[in-house]
Amino acid sequence: MEIDQAIKLQSLYKNYRVKTSVSLFKPNFKDIAAIRGVSFIHDMKQNLGIFGKNGAGKTTLIKLLTGILPPTSGEIKVLGFIPYKLKKEFKKQIGLFQGGKGQLIWDIPAIQSLELSRYIYGYSKDEFLQRLADFSKALDIGDELNQPLRNMSLGQRCKMELMFSFLHLPRLVFLDEPTSGLDIITRSNLRSFINYCHQQYGICFVISSHNVKDITDCCKSCIILDKGHILYQGDTNYLLEKYQYDIISINVDSEDMAKEISSKFDGKLNGSQVILETSSSDTDEVITQLLSQYNIGAFKLKRKDTEDIFTEILKNE
Structure with a gap:
């Protein structure tokens, strides 16, 4: 197994088949290419940012890397695993947060939803309480832990969902539009929290975002996607200095x-x-x-x- 090499893609393609007619008996279809021949290698020493316009293929790439979608062709390995085979050992080592998509239960206190993590991933009560205290301090979370999600603001819910995504301390966490819809102070706090977890726990983050600061503040490496192609892959600071x-x-x-x-x-x-x-x-x-x-x-x-x-x-x- 490739221990240090977090992500390896080789000539990766992903096509979506879309119906182009309303006929029930002989519908017409066409293939739309979302990812076109993407190849790159990224290790876990640095966070990776993925930037691009709407329709560039960012979310599709995240879904391929997490195993939600299989590729149409090409090779893909994450932490030495083939993601779409969804092996238990692979799922334990990754986390996924998608802005605007909730995972926690709406009507019960947030702390009870968060505690589901330790039953799913099999770590102890003491570990859960220690991580909860550490994450809560870093995110400035207090009494809202005892409130149901329905009583929280968007920013508070986002913090809870983010915590749930990697309370199990995975090696690799995928964040898809993590600051979407948040106010400027909450966005800044979340970026600081991402950097804290990377430094404190060694978690590697892959961040897909329309917000450039999510990438420049958190990711030393970045990829720019356009129409399923990679325009740039490399050091974020070098890119900024060049242009x-x-x-x-x-x-x-x-x-x-x-x-x-x-x-x-x-x-x-x-x-x-x-x-x-x-x-x-x-x-x-x-x-x-x-x-x-x-x-x-x-x-x-x-x-x-x-x-x-x-x-x-x-x-x-």
Whole structure:
């Protein structure tokens, strides 16, 4: 069994068969490719983020990795197991949380639902209480443990569902849109909790999300998916540095000067204002040249947002 190698995919395809007619006797079908020839290897030393537009194949990939769906073709191994065979040993070593999909019982106190975990996965009462106390402290959970889920806010329910997903301390946890619909403070707390569990318990997280900060804050490695293909797989910080640009907005005395600056520095004109994009490593030099050669009335410097970077990559590809 491949102990250290968490995930290995080789030429993985997943097609969905969709009915295209309403005929009862001779319906027509077509195959839609959700995952197209995906290959990559990822170990458990780092969390992995999966980012992409709607329909990129993120949720399908999570379902393939957890064994919910079998692939159409190709090879897939997670923790040395073939996921869709759903062996008991495999299921004990993974956890799954899908934002917006509840696993806990609506009408009983949350702590009773959470305790189901120890009966399912076979660990002791003392271990359960220790983990519950540790997780509750990290997530800032108090008396709501004794409330039924129906009385909780969305953020509180999300915390309970998240705890249930890996109270059994699996080696690998899959989070599909974990911060969907949550307020900014709850999202930040959940990201901190994910990082805490990765450092404290050595849990490897695979996070699929539309929220770029879920990936940049929690995952040192990432994959960008588009139409079932991988556009990028590798270090998250390297990707951000590669596409990181500074935006310089300059106000000058005349449109003629603006045209000259725009032509020399390949900028965009807006009357007597020029907008330049420079790589972060060149920004200081460009500003020095501008101030020494031209009468600059005012300028603003802004670093491109990480969400803009991911959006630009998807658009360009």
